[in-house]
Amino acid sequence: MRIVRTVADLRAALAGARAGRIGFVPTMGALHEGHLSLLRAARAENETIVLSIFVNPTQFDEAADLTAYPRTEDRDVELAASAGVDVVFAPDASEMYPAGFATTVSVSGRIAETLEGAHRGRAHFDGVATVVVKLLLAVLPDTAYFGAKDAQQVVVVRRAVADLGIAAKIAVRPTSRDDDGLARSSRNARLSPDERRRAAAIPRALGAIRDAAAAGETDAAALRARGLDVLAGAGIDPEYLAVVDPDTLEPMQVVDRRALVAVAARAGPTRLIDNVEIDPETGR
Amino acid sequence: MRIVRTVADLRAALAGARAGRIGFVPTMGALHEGHLSLLRAARAENETIVLSIFVNPTQFDEAADLTAYPRTEDRDVELAASAGVDVVFAPDASEMYPAGFATTVSVSGRIAETLEGAHRGRAHFDGVATVVVKLLLAVLPDTAYFGAKDAQQVVVVRRAVADLGIAAKIAVRPTSRDDDGLARSSRNARLSPDERRRAAAIPRALGAIRDAAAAGETDAAALRARGLDVLAGAGIDPEYLAVVDPDTLEPMQVVDRRALVAVAARAGPTRLIDNVEIDPETGR
Structure with a gap:
C-alpha cells in the first residue's frame, strides 16, 4: 500500500x-x-x-x-x-x-x-x-x-x-449501524455515555416511522409525530425531522411512494444526522 | 472529420x-x-x-x-x-x-x-x-x-x-488583427462601416499607450490619458481602459514591470474588448 x-x-x-x-x-x-x-x-x-x-x-x-x-x-x-x-x-x-x-x-x-x-x-x-x-x-x-x-x-x-x-x-x-442502532459516524467518539444512550433514540425514532409506514400510515405529519415522540422521550428536540422525496428533497405530505426520512439532532454538543428510506410498495 | x-x-x-x-x-x-x-x-x-x-x-x-x-x-x-x-x-x-x-x-x-x-x-x-x-x-x-x-x-x-x-x-x-488593427471578433460582423472606422481607434489607442511606454513613460495615469485621447478623437468613451497586473489584474500606478492594458468600448450597440501587454524591460 x-x-x-x-x-x-x-x-x-x-x-x-x-x-x-x-x-x-x-x-x-x-x-x-x-x-x-x-x-x-x-x-x-x-x-x-x-x-x-x-x-x-x-x-x-x-x-x-x-x-x-x-x-x-x-x-x-x-x-x-x-x-x-x-x-x-x-x-x-x-x-x-x-x-x-x-x-x-x-x-x-x-x-x-x-x-x-x-x-x-x-x-x-x-x-x-x-x-x-x-x-x-x-x-x-x-x-x-x-x-x-x-x-x-x-x-x-x-x-x-x-x-x-x-x-x-x-x-x-447502506448505513452501517452499531448494536444500539446508532449510525456509525466518526463524531460518535465524542459522545459521553449518557449522550450515547440518548442518541440511540435517533435510530429508534426512524424505526418507529418506518414501522408505522409499514403498518399503512401514509400521512407524513402523522409519521413525523411518531418520530418526534420517540425523540422527545429521550429529551431530543431535532434540528429537523423531514419526510422528503429521495431525489428532489421536496417535502412530502402523503407517503404514497418512496420517501426519505432525514433527521439532524444534537446529543450534547455533538450534532448527528441519520436517515431511512421508506417504500409503501414494499413495506420496507 | x-x-x-x-x-x-x-x-x-x-x-x-x-x-x-x-x-x-x-x-x-x-x-x-x-x-x-x-x-x-x-x-x-x-x-x-x-x-x-x-x-x-x-x-x-x-x-x-x-x-x-x-x-x-x-x-x-x-x-x-x-x-x-x-x-x-x-x-x-x-x-x-x-x-x-x-x-x-x-x-x-x-x-x-x-x-x-x-x-x-x-x-x-x-x-x-x-x-x-x-x-x-x-x-x-x-x-x-x-x-x-x-x-x-x-x-x-x-x-x-x-x-x-x-x-x-x-x-x-496572440490576438489576430485585421488590416485596420481591429482585433478579430465574431461580433465585428455586426459593425456598420462607420462603426468599424470608429472601432479602429481601439487598437490605435492601445498602440499609442504601448508606444508611450516604449518611449519611457511609466505613469499609468499618463499612459491611460494617451489612450483616452485617441478614443475621444473617434467619439468613443470606453467602459474601462485599465492598466493592470497581467496575473492578478490589480491596477498598476507605475508600469515598472509587465502590464496588461485592457479596454472595453462600444461602437454603436456592439461591445468590443481588446488588450495589449507592455513590458518596460523589453520595450514591447
Whole structure:
C-alpha cells in the first residue's frame, strides 16, 4: 500500500492502474466499520482501491466541530492496509487549497438549500461539492463509494458529477449501524455515555416511522409525530425531522411512494444526522 | 472529420485518440482568422484536434447580444475541415444544460470581479468557468488553446483549471488583427462601416499607450490619458481602459514591470474588448 500526499504523486501511483477498474472511497479519516464496508464493496468490484483521508475545512460551518473532528491517521492507515487499499491519498490542506485558491463548485436549488443546507448554511455543500469534484478529478475513479447516512450529500454530489460530466459512477452503500442502532459516524467518539444512550433514540425514532409506514400510515405529519415522540422521550428536540422525496428533497405530505426520512439532532454538543428510506410498495 | 452533438458521442469519437496528444479549441462559432490561428497551433502540436462550437447562453449578460451573436455553423464546419480538425463538438444547449442542471463553477476575487466581471456582472465569468470546465472534462485534451484577446477569460480559466486539478495545459496565442488593427471578433460582423472606422481607434489607442511606454513613460495615469485621447478623437468613451497586473489584474500606478492594458468600448450597440501587454524591460 502506498501513501501519497500530493495529486502529482497520486497520479503517478495510479498511472499503471488505468487498464483496470479503480474504486475510490473518499473519507475524512477516523475510519469506522461504515468506511470499511465501503472499502469491502470497492474491493469486490475493482482492481485498484484508493482511499482518501482529508478533513475538509471548507465544509465545516462550526470551527469547534472542525477542531474536535477526530484525527487518527496512523490507525486509519493500518485499517486501510487490512482492508486491501492500494493507495491512500492523504493531502494537507495546502495541497488541496494552495495560496490563491479561488474556485467553488456550487449546486443551487432545493437539494443543496434544504435540510443540511438550511441548518449548516450554503457554504457546507459548496465545500462538499468542491472537494469531491477535486478528489474525483485527482483519482479519476470508475466508481466512488458513499454511505447512505449522508443521503443529501449523495444527492448533491450526484448532481454536480452529472452536471459537470465527470465520468465516475457514484455508488451508495447502506448505513452501517452499531448494536444500539446508532449510525456509525466518526463524531460518535465524542459522545459521553449518557449522550450515547440518548442518541440511540435517533435510530429508534426512524424505526418507529418506518414501522408505522409499514403498518399503512401514509400521512407524513402523522409519521413525523411518531418520530418526534420517540425523540422527545429521550429529551431530543431535532434540528429537523423531514419526510422528503429521495431525489428532489421536496417535502412530502402523503407517503404514497418512496420517501426519505432525514433527521439532524444534537446529543450534547455533538450534532448527528441519520436517515431511512421508506417504500409503501414494499413495506420496507 | 466527424461532427458530434453529445458528450457520449464525443467520448466515443475520441476513444481511439488517447494514445496521442489531443488539442482542443473551444469557440462560440462564427469562425474567423483568430480561431484558425488557434487551430493551426493545435494542429502543429497534437495528433488529434477537437473544435467545439457552442454559443454558451450562461455567459451572456445581454439577451440582445445572445440573440444577435452570429451563427454560421455550415461555414464553420467547412473551415474546420480545411483546418484539419478531426472532431467538431457542436452540442445543443439541452445537451450542455439538461433539465435540472444546477451546478456552477465560480471563481471569486479580483480576477473575476474586475473589468469584464464588473461591467458584464459576476454571472459572466461563472458562465465562462462552468462551460469551459464542462468542455474540458468532455474533451479531456492535453492542451486547450485560447486567444489573447480574451485575456481576463484566460486568467479566470487558468485559475479554475488549476484549482480543480484539471490535467489540461492552457495555451494562449496572440490576438489576430485585421488590416485596420481591429482585433478579430465574431461580433465585428455586426459593425456598420462607420462603426468599424470608429472601432479602429481601439487598437490605435492601445498602440499609442504601448508606444508611450516604449518611449519611457511609466505613469499609468499618463499612459491611460494617451489612450483616452485617441478614443475621444473617434467619439468613443470606453467602459474601462485599465492598466493592470497581467496575473492578478490589480491596477498598476507605475508600469515598472509587465502590464496588461485592457479596454472595453462600444461602437454603436456592439461591445468590443481588446488588450495589449507592455513590458518596460523589453520595450514591447
